[in-house]
Amino acid sequence: MDIFKALKSYYWQDKGFLWGSVAGLAVATALGLVYPLLLKTLIDDMIIPGEFSGVLSLSLLAVGIIFVKAGFQFVHGFSGGRLGNRLAYRLRNGCYEKLQQLSFSYYDTARTGDLMSRLTADIEGIRNFIGFGFAQLLNTAFLLVFGFTMMFFIDWKLTLMTLTIIPLLGFVAIRFEQNIHPVFRSIRSAVGRLTVRVQENITGVRTVKSFAREPFEINKFVKENVDYRENHLQLAGVWAKYFPMIEFIANVSVAAMLLVGGWRVIDGSLSLGDLVALSGMLGLIVAPLWTLGFQINNYTQSKASGERLLELLNQPIAVKNTLNSLILDDDAVKGHIRFEDVSFRFVNRDDLPSALLGFNLDVPAGSVIGLLGGTGSGKSTAVGLMLRTYDVGEGSITLDGVDVRHIDLASLRSQTAIVFQESFLFSTTIKENISYGYPNATMEDIEEASRLAQADGFIRELPLGYETIVGERGMGLSGGQKQRIAIARALLAKPKILILDDATSALDMETEHEIQTAIRKVMQGRTVFIIAHRISTLRHGDEIVVLDRGHTIQRGTHDKLVRQPGLYRETYRIQYSDRPDDLDADIASSAVSGERRVTG
Numbered sequence: 001m002d003i004f005k006a007l008k009s010y011y012w013q014d015k016g017f018l019w020g021s022v023a024g025l026a027v028a029t030a031l032g033l034v035y036p037l038l039l040k041t042l043i044d045d046m047i048i049p050g051e052f053s054g055v056l057s058l059s060l061l062a063v064g065i066i067f068v069k070a071g072f073q074f075v076h077g078f079s080g081g082r083l084g085n086r087l088a089y090r091l092r093n094g095c096y097e098k099l100q101q102l103s104f105s106y107y108d109t110a111r112t113g114d115l116m117s118r119l120t121a122d123i124e125g126i127r128n129f130i131g132f133g134f135a136q137l138l139n140t141a142f143l144l145v146f147g148f149t150m151m152f153f154i155d156w157k158l159t160l161m162t163l164t165i166i167p168l169l170g171f172v173a174i175r176f177e178q179n180i181h182p183v184f185r186s187i188r189s190a191v192g193r194l195t196v197r198v199q200e201n202i203t204g205v206r207t208v209k210s211f212a213r214e215p216f217e218i219n220k221f222v223k224e225n226v227d228y229r230e231n232h233l234q235l236a237g238v239w240a241k242y243f244p245m246i247e248f249i250a251n252v253s254v255a256a257m258l259l260v261g262g263w264r265v266i267d268g269s270l271s272l273g274d275l276v277a278l279s280g281m282l283g284l285i286v287a288p289l290w291t292l293g294f295q296i297n298n299y300t301q302s303k304a305s306g307e308r309l310l311e312l313l314n315q316p317i318a319v320k321n322t323l324n325s326l327i328l329d330d331d332a333v334k335g336h337i338r339f340e341d342v343s344f345r346f347v348n349r350d351d352l353p354s355a356l357l358g359f360n361l362d363v364p365a366g367s368v369i370g371l372l373g374g375t376g377s378g379k380s381t382a383v384g385l386m387l388r389t390y391d392v393g394e395g396s397i398t399l400d401g402v403d404v405r406h407i408d409l410a411s412l413r414s415q416t417a418i419v420f421q422e423s424f425l426f427s428t429t430i431k432e433n434i435s436y437g438y439p440n441a442t443m444e445d446i447e448e449a450s451r452l453a454q455a456d457g458f459i460r461e462l463p464l465g466y467e468t469i470v471g472e473r474g475m476g477l478s479g480g481q482k483q484r485i486a487i488a489r490a491l492l493a494k495p496k497i498l499i500l501d502d503a504t505s506a507l508d509m510e511t512e513h514e515i516q517t518a519i520r521k522v523m524q525g526r527t528v529f530i531i532a533h534r535i536s537t538l539r540h541g542d543e544i545v546v547l548d549r550g551h552t553i554q555r556g557t558h559d560k561l562v563r564q565p566g567l568y569r570e571t572y573r574i575q576y577s578d579r580p581d582d583l584d585a586d587i588a589s590s591a592v593s594g595e596r597r598v599t600g
């Protein structure tokens with residue numbers, strides 16, 4: 001029950017409905033037990049003595065009870081439905097909010113399909129149990145207590161005899177629960193893995209098809225599907241073993257009562273009406289005991305679901321606001337960034353050396369910084385740490401002299417805009433995609449940002465222009481078009497700090513040049529970081545930093561670096577070798593050999 005206690009905050013505010021559901025079912029159950037008593041009165045007081053005058057009133061009483069019972073059943077259904085659905089609603093919101101709060105590090109290892117199944121199937125499991133399953137379990141308990149109390153007053157000896165089966169039934173039911181719970185847990189994870197497979201396959205369908213790896217993917221799916229099937233077979237095995245056992249024990253008690261009760265009616269120590277009432281009540285008690293397996297099943301399933309939901313809800317948030325986080329004053333932020341002896345290692349990658357080591361960089365407000373280096377050299381890590389995608393391990397990063405770890409996350413990120421190489425577009429209109437970070441933007445602002453990002457032209461050529469809906473992950477647009485929409489989105493926010501992380505790699509040189517000129521104009525007095533593999537992208541930077549395996553190996557302006565032997569000049573030479581006119585004379589003639597090349 002600890003799991004349900006831990007989830008209390010999601011349903012306790014609706015305790016009125018909880019009690020309504022429980023009380024409705026309890027009263028309906030108690031009223032159900034009155035029927036056998038009416039039958040006893042009919043047999044012992046009317047049929048046997050031949051007193052038929054009261055039969056009509058007895059029937060009317062039975063009809064009255066039917067109506068009242070139906071009313072209480074309605075209360076149970078209505079309250080249970082409300083309770084379950086409100087709980088599911090809150091849980092869905094709670095999980096979704098948690099997903100928004102969790103840091104980048106959580107998503108490094110999280111699997112989309114698994115999270116989806118938690119937000120759907122697991123919440124459904126909890127909804128069913130708290131809404132109805134719990135009341136039904138209680139109902140079984142009520143039936144046992146009310147039923148056996150009434151039976152006790154009719155004939156305590158026969159009642160005691162039938163009571164002996166209850167501990168046995170309880171024992172089998174508990175064994176059943178112990179056996180079935182781990183199976184349900186495996187089924188839940190198997191569903192998660194299956195969903196992950198499908199989701200990954202659909203997302204990566206182009207890669208799968210272009211490498212003709214469909215059979216491989218089918219095999220991977222079949223493996224998970226076999227696992228899922230095996231789990232269900234195991235479940236069926238547990239069911240097959242315990243269900244008949246529970247039913248057998250329950251039926252033995254009915255048979256014993258008929259045998260002993262029958263003899264007692266024959267020898268005159270029990271009235272016929274009492275025997276009919278007792279067996280009727282026992283039938284009412286035993287019926288839900290037959291479904292005890294289902295109820296326990298429902299309980300264990302929802303317990304397993306609750307565990308998975310709590311695991312998500314209690315997930316620690318790696319990067320969060322401190323107690324007195326500073327909210328930045330929008331107008332006062334200048335954009336002066338300073339990295340001081342920053343070292344960082346990804347916690348989930350102990351096998352790798354630090355992604356960044358002793359990194360120092362002073363970026364005065366308004367400057368343009370270029371970051372160059374081979375793949376995995378730490379460029380994205382450096383700018384990510386500035387936005388607190390992760391918190392620095394050693395050293396510090398300051399914005400206008402304030403350690404970014406002391407700045408409110410939302411406030412910090414509202415001053416910055418980042419464009420990634422892979423531009424993500426939401427399945428909505430282009431207009432809404434561009435105004436994503438700035439929903440109150442006017443159409444003029446959106447068009448202006450698009451013009452700067454060289455996107456306005458192609459957007460207008462689309463049949464619905466800015467109202468064109470771009471499909472899941474922006475299908476239907478080229479990589480370069482998506483990048484330009486993402487750049488427009490960043491520029492619209494008029495950030496104090498703009499980060500272009502390989503954001504123009506899909507553009508031709510001319511478009512890139514035009515965008516850069518526009519960016520330089522709008523970003524005057526603001527800070528820009530440009531990460532790129534192309535020298536042409538960052539050659540106009542005020543300072544260019546060359547990284548290699550987390551270390552800064554060169555820094556300076558293009559003119560300085562191009563005259564220095566090293567990775568920068570080597571890269572420059574390679575990229576401009578087919579355009580000797582563009583190469584500086586001394587570089588063209590210099591033979592740079594044995595130096596590392598920038599790849600990627």
Ligand SMILES: Nc1ncnc2c1ncn2[C@@H]1O[C@H](COP(=O)(O)OP(=O)(O)OP(=O)(O)O)[C@@H](O)[C@H]1O
Pocket residue numbers: 108346348349352355373374375376377378379380381382600
């Ligand atoms: N989320 C992550 N979890 C674990 N390791 C990571 C993560 N992101 C990057 N790394 C590792 O950190 C190192 C630096 O990566 P980073 O992304 O900063 O390189 P980069 O210079 O931006 O490369 P690229 O030019 O390919 O984008 C690499 O060794 C990379 O494998």
